[in-house]
Amino acid sequence: MSSADSHTGLSRQHEQELVVGAEAGDPVACRELVEAFLPAIASVARSYPSGIGVERKELLQEGVAGLLFAAQRYDTTLNTPFWPYAAFWVRKAMQELVAELTRPVVLSDRAVRSLAQIRAARRDHLQAHGAEATTAELSRSTGLTPTQVESLLATERPSRSVEEPLIHEDLSSLTLGDMLVDPAAEREYELVLDEIEIRAVRDLADQLDDRERVVIKAHYGLGRPTQTLSEVGATLGLTAERARQIEVGALGKLRAALAYPAFP
């Protein structure tokens, strides 16, 4: 259980703590988890060829999002190590980004007919003039606006298969070269780490007013020394019983916030 992972250097226990912390929205745990797995994420990103219209930094950022989503779902009670599980979501995130940015466009029936008009006009112009028609000429021939012509022609750009073979299915196939410190990659990693978008953590305490928050947090020692309700009340100029009533009301408010009805 406590043996170190040979690729991240994290012990299984530390890895679990980071995953659970990241799932809870702890920014320190999120950063440490991402930092530990960035080389592995970068390895997955390298399996995508350049020139497909997706920047490496975009792939890394999407891979990080996939890793953090994996932390949301990863069940520490199962015996699966984290990376083989997370790698699925990292790859999926990158594949979906590539698919989104390079996918063939699904056209409406009307757009399909318009594109057919443009192709016919191009063909006719080429035959008549021996040269490709300009956007303006196609617009005049078809009655479509120049913007419509350009948008429809853009849908004909070649798409790349998202089923590019991946070099590394899991960390076990990484080479030493993958793990060597690369100054350029390190700078890139810092940029990615600085831009981690940590899921906004739902904090129940946000549902409470200031006084309710003080009572709950002070009574139960959340982020401050624990106080009795008498001490909390004294701080607020209230009796212990009044502080208790505020606490009961606050707990009821939190319950109601989560138990809203389906119909207003």
Add this chain to the structure above:
Amino acid sequence: MSSDGTGMRHSALVYESQNDYVARAVSFLREGLDAGEGAVVGNTRPGLAAVREALGPDASRVTFIDVGAAYTRPARTFAAYHKVYADEFKRAASVRVISDVQFGPEPGEWEMWTGYEALMNRAFAHLPTWAMCTYNANALPDRVLEGVWQTHPEVVAGNVWRASDQFEDPADLLRRITPAPEPLPELRSISVGHDSETLREALARELVAEGVTEAKSLDMLVAVSEIAANAAVHGGGVKGMRVGRARGRFVCEIIDWGSGFDDPTAGYLPPRDGVGRGLWVARQLTWRIEFSHPPQGFTARLWL
């Protein structure tokens, strides 16, 4: 086919290609829009983009849900869709939703999300809605695809609609696939005092000692309060409490004096008349809640 407006219809679409999915989804949504129904589509970003483009101007009348963030834990997914339905029913008398479940790579997860699909038959059964769950036949493991027939009363594949003769009662399916909780000897017993306030105080000391964050500590305090309240009403009161860390998570067990219950759907049904809210609240705030009947008494185990 359309929702008859009297309660939930739950179907599955098994598709072979992205084009197949888009064509079916657009047809399903347009039929609903033409009937004045609310229309919702859930998928990852590429799927949503494809449906949006195919819908053309009709896309402005459809609600798009990025399921990439929604499918974390079943209870939270139900809560997310509960909110979606609440919004949609402000605008329409009936709603149809077509959504792609994110099963993940781990067999343990497949069981969990199959259980989620079974629970769908109960969770929103009271709503005039048609929920169409979509499955990629080429990307999902056989076990998941077999589960489609066990969790959906009707399935469409190709152009053929079939009633499922393998459909299983949700509670029976959940009992069958849910493993019994393993013993956790690493947990320690703590004194629970004589009322809910002293119970929370004792729990809070343990949460702080274990370094649980403020936000998650409050989540656990509220969740345990709900379980303890149920124990007081239905279980003769709290008999004992055990806490500690297991598998990296803070765990709290509440043992009561009663005989407990055997309803695996408990806490997954969104609040409505006749349905209790305490377990629903507790499930939103925790990673998992397990119930068991060990020798020491009916036990609710909350994983944070």
